[in-house]
Amino acid sequence: xxxxxxxxxxxxxxxxVRMERISDPVHPDIAKILERLCRLLRIARVEEWFYEDGExxxxxxxxxxxxxxxxxxxxxxxxxxxETEGTDSIVVxxxxxxxGAKEWSGLEREKIAVLAKxxxxxNGRNRMIRLTERLVFRDPYLDIYNLPYFMKHxxxxxxxxxxxxxxxxxxxxxxxxxxxxxxGRDGATKIMAGYxxxxxxxxxxxELICRVGGDNFVVFFLKENLNMVIDHLKGRGIVCDEESGExxxxxxxxxxxxxxxxxxxxxxxxxxxxxxxxxxxxxxxxPYVFYTEELAxxxxxxxxxxxxxxxxLQNGEFEVYYQPKVALKDYSLSGAxxxxxxxxxxxxxxxxxxxxxxxxxKAVTLLDFYMxxxxxxxxxxxxxxxxxxxxxxxxxxxxxxGNKDLVKHxxxxxxxxxxxxxxxxxxxxxxxxxxxFKDLREVVTGLQNAGISTSVDDFGVGYSSLxxxxxxxxxxxxxxxxxxxxxxxxDRIGSIMLGHVISMAQEMGLECIVEGVETAEQVKFLxxxxxxxxxxxxxxxxxxxxxxxxxxxxxxx
Numbered sequence: 001x002x003x004x005x006x007x008x009x010x011x012x013x014x015x016x017v018r019m020e021r022i023s024d025p026v027h028p029d030i031a032k033i034l035e036r037l038c039r040l041l042r043i044a045r046v047e048e049w050f051y052e053d054g055e056x057x058x059x060x061x062x063x064x065x066x067x068x069x070x071x072x073x074x075x076x077x078x079x080x081x082x083e084t085e086g087t088d089s090i091v092v093x094x095x096x097x098x099x100g101a102k103e104w105s106g107l108e109r110e111k112i113a114v115l116a117k118x119x120x121x122x123n124g125r126n127r128m129i130r131l132t133e134r135l136v137f138r139d140p141y142l143d144i145y146n147l148p149y150f151m152k153h154x155x156x157x158x159x160x161x162x163x164x165x166x167x168x169x170x171x172x173x174x175x176x177x178x179x180x181x182x183x184g185r186d187g188a189t190k191i192m193a194g195y196x197x198x199x200x201x202x203x204x205x206x207e208l209i210c211r212v213g214g215d216n217f218v219v220f221f222l223k224e225n226l227n228m229v230i231d232h233l234k235g236r237g238i239v240c241d242e243e244s245g246e247x248x249x250x251x252x253x254x255x256x257x258x259x260x261x262x263x264x265x266x267x268x269x270x271x272x273x274x275x276x277x278x279x280x281x282x283x284x285x286x287p288y289v290f291y292t293e294e295l296a297x298x299x300x301x302x303x304x305x306x307x308x309x310x311x312x313l314q315n316g317e318f319e320v321y322y323q324p325k326v327a328l329k330d331y332s333l334s335g336a337x338x339x340x341x342x343x344x345x346x347x348x349x350x351x352x353x354x355x356x357x358x359x360x361x362k363a364v365t366l367l368d369f370y371m372x373x374x375x376x377x378x379x380x381x382x383x384x385x386x387x388x389x390x391x392x393x394x395x396x397x398x399x400x401x402g403n404k405d406l407v408k409h410x411x412x413x414x415x416x417x418x419x420x421x422x423x424x425x426x427x428x429x430x431x432x433x434x435x436x437f438k439d440l441r442e443v444v445t446g447l448q449n450a451g452i453s454t455s456v457d458d459f460g461v462g463y464s465s466l467x468x469x470x471x472x473x474x475x476x477x478x479x480x481x482x483x484x485x486x487x488x489x490x491d492r493i494g495s496i497m498l499g500h501v502i503s504m505a506q507e508m509g510l511e512c513i514v515e516g517v518e519t520a521e522q523v524k525f526l527x528x529x530x531x532x533x534x535x536x537x538x539x540x541x542x543x544x545x546x547x548x549x550x551x552x553x554x555x556x557x
Contacts, residue, residue, distance in 0.1 A: 003107055004040065011036040016118070025123035026065040034068040037115060041108055044098040045073035048123065053088040062092075067119070072099035079109060081116035085124050093119060139211040142193050144200065147270075150210040150218050154266040157206070164261030166207075167223050169288075170273035171233055171254035172281065173215040179248060183240060194238040195250040202228060218270065223258060230254075234287060253281045254288040275299055282360045302357045308344065309363045313370060318342050320374045322392070322548035324540045325513060328523060328532040333555050335391040337427070337535065338375045339542045340367065364397045369413065371395070376417035376424070378545060383419075387552045393425035393455060393476075401439040407446035414452070421451035425476065428457060437471055444472050455513075469508070477505040481516020481536070487525050495525065502531045 018033045025048070034046060046068040051057040073096035081093045093116040097104060104112070137149035145153075157163040173192065180188040192215065199219070200209055209219045221229050235251030255276025259269060272291040280289035289295070312318065318340055325335035342349040358364040372394045382389050400406050414424055426447055428440070444454045455476030456468060469477060479501060486494020505512040514526055517536030526534055543551065 003105075008037075008040055008111065011040055015115075019118070019122045022122065023126055025126040026067070031068045038068050038070070041112055041115070042097055042101055042104070043068065043095055043112070044071050044101075045069050045094075045096040046119075047094040047096075048119065049092040049094070050127075051090040051092070054090065057090050057092075070098075073097070074099045074101065077103070079104070079112050079116075081113055081120075083117070083120045083124075085120075085127070091120055091124070141189055142196055142211055144196060145208055145210040147210055147212045147218065150208070150220065151266065151270065153206070153208060153220060154269050158263060158266045163259050163263055163266075165223060167221055167226055167229075167256060167258040168269045168273045169219040169221070169229060169233070169254050169256045170212075170270065170277040171217055171219065171252040171288075172277070173217075174251050174253055176215040176250075179250075183248075187240065191238050191240055191248055191250060195236055198236060198238075199229070199232045202232070217252075218273065226256070226258070230256075230288065251287070253277065253286075255280055255291065256288060257291040272296075278360070282356075305354050305357045306361065306363065309358065309367075312342065312344060313366060317344055318367065318370060319545070320371060320378065321542035321544060323535055323542040324548070324551060325390075325393075325533060325535045326539045328527050328534055331539070333390055333551055334533060335393065335425075336548065337393045338371055338395070340371055341542075359397060359399065362399060365399050365403070368394070368396045368400065369409070372410065372413050372424075373417075376414055376419045379419045379423055380417040382549065382552060387549075388555045389423055389552065390555070391423050391425055391453070393427045393453075395427045395457065398428065398440075401443065406443055407450065410447065410452070411450055422453075425453040425455055427455045427478065441472055444474060448473055448475065469505075469510070474510060477508075477510040477512050479505075479512065479514045481514075484514060484516055484518075484522050487522050498525075499529045502526075502529045506530065 015033055015037055019030075022030060022033070034043075037043075038046065045066065048065045048067055049062045050065075051062040056062055075096055078094045078096040081095070083091045083093075085091050095112050095116060137145050137152070139146050154163070154168075157166060173195070176188065176192070179191055182188075183191065196209060196211075196217065202225075203209070203221070204225075205222070207219075207221045207225065209217055211217055219229060233252040233254050235249055237247035237249050240246055240248045255273050255278065257269060257272040257276060263269070276289045276291040276295065279295065280286050319342075321339045321341050322336040323339055324333050325337065326332070327334040340351055340355070342351075342354055355364065358367055375392050375394055379389055379392065396410075403409070410426065414421065428443075447454050453475040455478050456472075456474050457478050479498070483494070483498045483501065485491075487498065502512055502514075511533065512531050513533035513535065514522075514531060515535050517523060517526070517534040517538045519538060523534065523538060526532075540551075
């Protein structure tokens with residue numbers, strides 16, 4: 001049969017155009033691209049063998065990819081085309097006719113050699129691209145892609161119109177610095193690789209995980225696999241000792257963004273996932289948060305609050321309210337907690353609205369010292385007027401712990417107003433999970449040595465409560481109101497737990513106070529369990545400076 005030059009020319013042009021769009025040397029679309037040429041040249045099978053060098057070729061240690069296959073191929077009559085790539089690697093193409101087919105003509109053999117050469121050029125280019133991508137876009141320690149590749153991958157999905165089928169997550173491994181200290185860098189990297197690798201093994205298609213840096217990662221997944229990703233990031237036990245089978249539990253805090261069909265800018269994917277992550281870690285203290293439009297509005301609102309802070313501080317818009325602490329033996333005033341209220345444009349903003357915003361920056365540290373200064377100013381004025389004052393506790397954020405001169409700065413404020421140290425107490429919340437015990441111990445010990453009491457606030461909210469009071473020399477244990485809820489609900493187990501916590505605090509020599517007391521039944525329970533300090537709406541709501549001063553007048557009288 002006469003060779004059809006016209007069809008061959010058209011088929012070759014089509015092959016060259018379509019191969020330009022292929023970026024993977026073993027892309028499944030290559031079979032479709034080869035179909036017309038292979039039919040014309042009576043080819044049943046095209047194999048590509050890649051060898052790293054001549055030794056691997058001699059040993060038969062290569063990677064084989066079947067680029068095209070139809071029907072039964074005759075291996076014995078295969079045409080073999082061998083090419084060298086770079087200085088070492090070797091590529092061999094085996095082109096087989098159909099079983100029982102007529103022998104190829106010299107012209108057909110010539111065209112097959114041209115086809116093999118063309119495949120070598122395109123696939124060689126693609127291999128070089130992949131090698132370059134590996135060097136530029138791969139993390140050398142975990143052998144996964146990095147952040148620039150994630151952004152490139154998102155751009156591709158946006159351009160091909162499939163982005164709406166995916167979600168993204170930004171996550172950080174919890175308390176991984178502790179694993180680093182325990183196992184060393186190499187051991188910790190092995191644990192990290194095991195945790196990330198287990199998730200990667202469950203991926204399909206174009207799903208991937210990329211390292212941002214340190215113990216921060218981004219994940220790109222099909223929406224239908226969301227629950228699988230959430231489940232994995234909640235935590236897995238990773239083997240750290242093969243002989244004993246000992247495992248280390250690894251989990252993550254994450255922010256998720258389910259990508260909408262109408263997304264216009266791929267950069268929003270990372271931005272929105274990070275926004276959700278920051279909210280989960282720094283504000284909500286939750287394992288994960290989803291990005292929503294409502295969340296975006298809250299972020300804008302929080303940004304406005306943050307921008308108002310400096311001017312509000314300068315204008316004295318923050319006021320101290322005092323919530324009395326009551327001695328249950330005789331219901332007398334035994335102390336107070338200083339609480340912050342913000343008055344802006346004629347209305348009061350509650351702490352739950354602005355404190356979490358300030359906690360995300362250093363603004364809260366300035367506010368804490370502002371509160372301490374105003375408390376000391378009030379105490380000095382009351383003492384100068386001859387009033388009998390009580391100890392006032394001031395909340396200080398864990399954000400201060402990076403300040404090595406914190407104790408000195410606190411004492412400088414107290415002493416500037418000549419307030420006796422026994423009238424000041426510093427409350428430090430225990431809800432943060434990644435406590436730096438060394439810094440915290442220095443602060444607590446330093447204040448205690450100076451005669452200033454310290455209390456662990458909201459005891460029972462965070463995971464590390466028992467370890468926290470065991471390791472640090474607190475003066476006061478302030479039990480969170482969540483411990484009281486079971487008492488009101490008649491929960492026997494919860495009531496037993498609260499009773500034991502009170503007993504434990506007393507046996508450890510800690511002064512014990514319960515916050516959030518709202519009912520007579522709760523007061524009765526506390527008195528029965530020998531807890532004689534409380535605060536809550538049952539006694540007083542937070543009082544203005546003037547109202548609290550009137551309470552002091554009652555004490556002085």
